[in-house]
Amino acid sequence: MTNNQLDQLRHQLxxxxxxxxxxxxxxxxxxxxxxxxxxxxxxxxFDPVREREMLDHIIEHHKGPFEYATIEHLFKEIFKAAKELQEDDHRKTLLV
Amino acid sequence: MTNNQLDQLRHQLxxxxxxxxxxxxxxxxxxxxxxxxxxxxxxxxFDPVREREMLDHIIEHHKGPFEYATIEHLFKEIFKAAKELQEDDHRKTLLV
Incomplete structure (x- = not known):
């Protein structure tokens, strides 16, 4: 029964x-x-002011269970990945 | 018109x-x-085998635009945050 519950939660995850x-x-x-x-x-x-605005908007809507600092860290990583995506595109344009 | 488009995309973001x-x-x-x-x-x-299985499942479903390595990095950060959440809970239990 309990293993079933664990399997179910893992499927949800x-x-x-x-x-x-x-x-x-x-x-x-x-x-x-x-x-x-x-x-x-x-x-x-890249616009650091807009990035700060996005973070403020996210933090306003945050209810937990994570700490604010954790959410801010995760979103900064997500923002960084998106920036790298744009830079890759730019590099590809220069190479064509 | 173009600024409208930019505003619209930013709202979507x-x-x-x-x-x-x-x-x-x-x-x-x-x-x-x-x-x-x-x-x-x-x-x-914490179960490293289960963590690897989750990553493999994610990578199987990934279609881009990000590179696999970026997705793996982001999810490892998300997993780490969840682990810290469990450790915090454990510490709080010890303090009660």
Whole structure:
């Protein structure tokens, strides 16, 4: 019975992992679109003020169980990954 | 018109951030439940084999735009945060 419960929770965790993955990738696509739009307008892709605004918005909506510092750390890693995605695109453009 | 487009994409990004936040917290709750269940059975909370299985499952479902290595890095950070959550709980139990 208890092992059944553990299996069930693990299945739920696997589902949440895949939904997280989809959302991270969806976020990556959006950041690429924003980067392209900004490049077209001669604007810099990275904007530290906007990054701080996004973090503030996230922190406002946070209810736990994680600490604020953990959430901020995770999102900074997610932001960094998206920045690298834009830089990769830029490097590829230079190589063509 | 283009600034409207930028605003719209930024709103979408804010929405995705909040959905990501909710899912990270939902994942945290699930990991806590699993940890409690395992503790009740005298099992160790952290299982490196299960962590590798979760990563393999995630990687199987990954379609981009991020590189595999980036996704693996982000999920390892998410796993680490959940482990810290369980350790915090354990420390609090010891202090009571």
């Amino acid at each position: 696997d589902d949440v992992n895949i939904r997280l993955l989809d959302m991270i990738n969806q976020r990556g696509q959006l950041v690429k679109q924003i980067g392209d739009l900004k490049k077209g307008q001669g604007m810099k892709a | 804010d929405d995705v951030n909040i959905r990501l936040l909710d899912m990270i917290n939902q994942r945290g709750q699930l990991v806590k439940q699993i940890g409690d269940l395992k503790k009740g059975q005298g099992m160790k909370a």
